[in-house]
Amino acid sequence: MKLATFLSDGKQRVGALTPDGLVPLPASVGNDLGELLHRKLQVPDLQRLLGAHAGPALNPADVTFLPPVLSPRKIICVGLNYADHTKESALKQPDYPALFFRTASSLIGHGAPIERPLCSDSLDYEGELAVVIGSGGRHIAKNRALDSVFGYSVFNDASIREYQLRTPQWSIGKNFDATGAFGPYVVTADELPAGAKGLLLQTRVNDVVVQSISTSEMLHDVASLIAIASEAMTLEIGDVIVTGTPAGVGWARQPRLILRDGDTCEVSIEDVGVLTNRVRDEATH
Numbered sequence: 001m002k003l004a005t006f007l008s009d010g011k012q013r014v015g016a017l018t019p020d021g022l023v024p025l026p027a028s029v030g031n032d033l034g035e036l037l038h039r040k041l042q043v044p045d046l047q048r049l050l051g052a053h054a055g056p057a058l059n060p061a062d063v064t065f066l067p068p069v070l071s072p073r074k075i076i077c078v079g080l081n082y083a084d085h086t087k088e089s090a091l092k093q094p095d096y097p098a099l100f101f102r103t104a105s106s107l108i109g110h111g112a113p114i115e116r117p118l119c120s121d122s123l124d125y126e127g128e129l130a131v132v133i134g135s136g137g138r139h140i141a142k143n144r145a146l147d148s149v150f151g152y153s154v155f156n157d158a159s160i161r162e163y164q165l166r167t168p169q170w171s172i173g174k175n176f177d178a179t180g181a182f183g184p185y186v187v188t189a190d191e192l193p194a195g196a197k198g199l200l201l202q203t204r205v206n207d208v209v210v211q212s213i214s215t216s217e218m219l220h221d222v223a224s225l226i227a228i229a230s231e232a233m234t235l236e237i238g239d240v241i242v243t244g245t246p247a248g249v250g251w252a253r254q255p256r257l258i259l260r261d262g263d264t265c266e267v268s269i270e271d272v273g274v275l276t277n278r279v280r281d282e283a284t285h
Contacts, residue, residue: 002185005032007064021057034069034238065110067182074239075102081218081244088252097220106175110184113280114158122162123259126245127203127211127267130155136235145226151188152196154275155242156181156267161251181277195222199270211248
């Protein structure tokens with residue numbers, strides 16, 4: 001099942017993509033996927049609701065997509081999780097995953113503009129697989145970690161490299177407003193290979209492929225990331241883990257490929273979806 005959070009006729013809804021279009025689920029499930037998850041509804045529950053109480057199908061082209069989970073308590077990002085990206089970054093490959101956080105205020109949905117900030121000309125793209133947690137916990141064993149996953153989505157961890165590299169801590173360059181593109185859909189885990197392994201991830205800038213890799217190439221797979229993160233913190237319903245980007249980022253190219261006003265950045269993951277955002281300069285104040 002593919003689920004999205006969106007606006008239609010001024011109303012925020014959660015809906016499921018069907019052959020007929022995007023079908024809103026009843027308002028009782030909540031108005032974003034995070035609320036739905038907190039109601040602990042499973043795929044069979046959603047299928048029953050879809051059959052009995054859903055609204056008429058909408059054309060996805062006619063709605064405004066929002067981040068599927070609007071306000072996750074935690075957005076845990078993983079750096080250097082593909083060896084080819086570590087190599088192009090001229091960094092040493094760490095044995096332990098490089099974890100950092102994004103804030104919910106940085107998130108935007110499919111179709112929304114990624115903002116190139118006034119203060120820096122170093123906007124870069126990072127296509128990534130996102131994991132949405134459906135049931136949390138602490139000290140989650142690796143062999144049962146995938147039971148915690150509700151589904152998977154597409155993420156563009158757009159980064160302001162100048163700020164990211166000013167300090168050893170990357171967070172500032174990863175949390176500019178309107179840089180964390182997320183969506184358009186969350187695909188429930190039952191529809192994908194375990195751990196979303198073996199899926200083709202690609203990023204395109206103005207229709208040119210700039211990143212391409214299989215998700216099987218992640219150094220720390222989804223189960224490992226959940227187990228490692230939960231050693232330190234309680235994972236909660238609706239938390240998001242953004243699993244890292246492969247080689248091909250613009251900052252590592254010669255000459256550098258910097259995103260500019262009017263560029264289109266598209267991240268696709270096989271059987272998950274296509275996330276498309278145009279770049280827009282931040283408005284002057």
